[in-house]
Amino acid sequence: MSKYRTASPMTGEVIREYPTMHEEEVDQVLDRARQAYLTWATADVQERTKVLALTAYLYRQHKEELAALMTLEMGKPIAQARAEIDLAAAIFEYYATEGPRLIADERLDIAGNGEAIVRTAPIGPLLGIMPWNYPHYQAARFIAPNLLLGNTVVLKHAANCPQQALRIEALLAEGGAPEGVYNNVFATNEQVARMIAGPIIQGVSLTGSERAGIAVGELAGRHLKKCVLELGGSDPLIVLGDADIPKAVRAAAAATSSCPPSTGTTEPRQRCCALGRQTPTTTKPAAGSCCSWVTKSPTECRSPTTTTRWHSRPRRRCALSHERTANRPSSSSASPSGKASATYPRASSVLPT
Numbered sequence: 001m002s003k004y005r006t007a008s009p010m011t012g013e014v015i016r017e018y019p020t021m022h023e024e025e026v027d028q029v030l031d032r033a034r035q036a037y038l039t040w041a042t043a044d045v046q047e048r049t050k051v052l053a054l055t056a057y058l059y060r061q062h063k064e065e066l067a068a069l070m071t072l073e074m075g076k077p078i079a080q081a082r083a084e085i086d087l088a089a090a091i092f093e094y095y096a097t098e099g100p101r102l103i104a105d106e107r108l109d110i111a112g113n114g115e116a117i118v119r120t121a122p123i124g125p126l127l128g129i130m131p132w133n134y135p136h137y138q139a140a141r142f143i144a145p146n147l148l149l150g151n152t153v154v155l156k157h158a159a160n161c162p163q164q165a166l167r168i169e170a171l172l173a174e175g176g177a178p179e180g181v182y183n184n185v186f187a188t189n190e191q192v193a194r195m196i197a198g199p200i201i202q203g204v205s206l207t208g209s210e211r212a213g214i215a216v217g218e219l220a221g222r223h224l225k226k227c228v229l230e231l232g233g234s235d236p237l238i239v240l241g242d243a244d245i246p247k248a249v250r251a252a253a254a255a256t257s258s259c260p261p262s263t264g265t266t267e268p269r270q271r272c273c274a275l276g277r278q279t280p281t282t283t284k285p286a287a288g289s290c291c292s293w294v295t296k297s298p299t300e301c302r303s304p305t306t307t308t309r310w311h312s313r314p315r316r317r318c319a320l321s322h323e324r325t326a327n328r329p330s331s332s333s334a335s336p337s338g339k340a341s342a343t344y345p346r347a348s349s350v351l352p353t
Contacts, residue, residue: 004162004186009075018162018186026191029183030200033125033152036180041122041150045100048148053096055175059089059136066136066167073161074132088140095144103149122150123226124202127195129216131207132158138207139168147172147181154183154201156192192216197223206230 004018021029040048059066067081076084095102108116128142135157143153157165169184187195195201196219203226206216213231220227237255239248 003188004159006073006163007160009073015072016163020186020188021191023191026185026187026194029154029185030125030195030198032180033154033183034180034200036178037122037124037150037152040147040152040178040181043150045103045148048150049096049099051172051176051181052092052099052144052148055171055177056089056092056096058171058175059085059092062167062171063089066164069163069167070135073164074135084134084137088136091137091140092144095148099148102145120149122146125152125154125200127192127201127204128153128155129192129204129206129208129212130155130157132161135161135164136168142205143168143172143182147177151202152181152183154185154195156185156187162186193219196220196225202226203228208232 003020006015006017007013008015063082063085066085067078070076070081070084071078103120106118108118110116126146128139130138130142139155139157143155146153155165155168157168165184165186169182172182185191193215196204196216204216204220205228206213207230210231213229217227217229219225237248237252239245
């Protein structure tokens with residue numbers, strides 16, 4: 001079974017599959033990236049910014065198609081998908097416009113004789129490992145500044161975004177990027193490890209899980225490769241006693257999950273910046289409260305005390321259910337402070353490993 005495939009986020013139905021690379025293909029991609037770097041790094045900065053500007057234009061021209069493909073592959077609501085395409089275009093446009101200023105030499109004021117200059121320079125082919133939840137935004141903010149600087153890029157996208165990965169590559173090629181400047185790879189984890197360990201890749205950037213970060217960081221450190229890791233986190237929502245509870249509930253609903261969980265798959269769709277926990281400010285729950293797990297298997301749980309997390313960790317989401325108070329809509333429940341509240345389950349993150 002192919003590792004890279006488009007599957008319906010709603011049903012899990014496999015729509016299209018893509019084979020992973022053969023070992024000789026990995027060597028060919030790396031060699032193309034190395035050869036392209038020799039000319040791309042020395043190209044005039046205006047030539048590089050022209051590619052970025054045209055790529056931004058193409059993103060906007062193909063906005064509806066790209067947004068629909070995003071919704072198809074990873075389930076993002078179409079309005080959010082369109083907004084992400086706009087954001088990716090804006091990133092390419094920013095570096096196209098501000099690029100020459102951003103990478104210009106900076107002279108420092110120093111005491112005594114001599115001069116000091118800060119110079120921003122390319123280092124060679126770079127490897128990017130991207131997540132599924134922002135398939136174009138995450139890629140754009142890695143690709144655009146590095147192509148501006150003169151680096152070449154090898155990018156491994158998430159296994160459930162293969163068609164989007166190919167479209168990114170096609171947009172850059174149509175935008176004028178020479179062969180080998182940008183390279184999409186359907187690589188296995190073992191092939192990624194070989195790329196990092198080899199002599200051609202000079203740095204690696206990963207957005208993904210802590211487990212993936214540990215593996216990539218250890219390998220990069222062992223081979224003295226530059227490494228940037230953006231790993232999983234948890235954003236709290238703290239609701240104080242004088243809060244506008246209906247407004248807080250709406251904010252929690254929007255922040256908890258950007259996309260509905262898949263049906264029949266193991267890949268729930270969510271934002272990486274989704275809420276990790278909701279924290280009450282009272283010391284004990286209202287009378288008649290109970291705890292119920294919203295995952296597959298019920299597990300015993302204690303009622304929360306001050307600053308105890310209602311959502312303790314991924315895959316174990318504790319949702320409090322309290323007796324309704326008078327004059328409250330039937331769809332609401334009473335929070336420990338006696339005000340209407342609601343909790344929303346958070347799906348655990350599925351990121352490239």
